[in-house]
Amino acid sequence: MLLTALRYSHQLLKEIVSEGDHVIDATMGNGNDTLFLAELVGETGQVYAFDIQEQALQNTREKIADYKERTTLFLAGHETIEEKIAADQPIKAAIFNLGYLPKSDKQIITLPETTKQAMQAILKRLTTGGRMIIVIYYGHEGGEAEKNEVIDFCQKLPQEEFRVLNYQFINQRNSPPILLCVEKKSD
Numbered sequence: 001m002l003l004t005a006l007r008y009s010h011q012l013l014k015e016i017v018s019e020g021d022h023v024i025d026a027t028m029g030n031g032n033d034t035l036f037l038a039e040l041v042g043e044t045g046q047v048y049a050f051d052i053q054e055q056a057l058q059n060t061r062e063k064i065a066d067y068k069e070r071t072t073l074f075l076a077g078h079e080t081i082e083e084k085i086a087a088d089q090p091i092k093a094a095i096f097n098l099g100y101l102p103k104s105d106k107q108i109i110t111l112p113e114t115t116k117q118a119m120q121a122i123l124k125r126l127t128t129g130g131r132m133i134i135v136i137y138y139g140h141e142g143g144e145a146e147k148n149e150v151i152d153f154c155q156k157l158p159q160e161e162f163r164v165l166n167y168q169f170i171n172q173r174n175s176p177p178i179l180l181c182v183e184k185k186s187d
């Protein structure tokens, strides 16, 4: 069976992330991706995870209780990646889940400008063969504008440097999520 966008995002991470890698969860939310990544990077790797809501950090802290050493949780927006993660720190993979935190305040959403700042900071650090995955949820107010800006940003990435994939079920009702995967080519 074809994988949902969520399952496919994990598949794309699993294929490339291994023991010792440093990776980013740009939107912690309820912590599922942080946990998934923590298991992939192993004892010697590191997951940097970002969210602006205390609730997200609480959810995530519980999930990664066994993996405290290999995770760094920031109560800060992903637009601070540039200042929080050293410019020479290679990043193997990053993941975003855009939109609002399910069952929480629908007004607190990711925004186009800050999402783009984060994507730029990640791409600067992405290793050869590394992947940046963005799962776009856009059914909420403001979601459509963000979707368009994120797709536009990724579409304009030079094909000499990046492969960019768009994965979406196109016959589903109610704004089915879009998965974008940006993979860095070898120099």
Ligand code: SAH
Pocket (backbone or CB within 6 Å): 026, 027, 028, 029, 030, 050, 051, 052, 053, 056, 076, 077, 078, 079, 097, 098, 099, 100, 101, 102, 108, 109, 110, 111, 114, 137
């Ligand atoms: N819509 C997805 C979940 C998205 S969760 C789904 O249905 O599965 C998005 C998370 O991003 C929320 O927890 C929200 O607090 C967080 N967020 C919003 N702005 C952010 C920012 N600038 N930096 C990091 N996280 C942010």
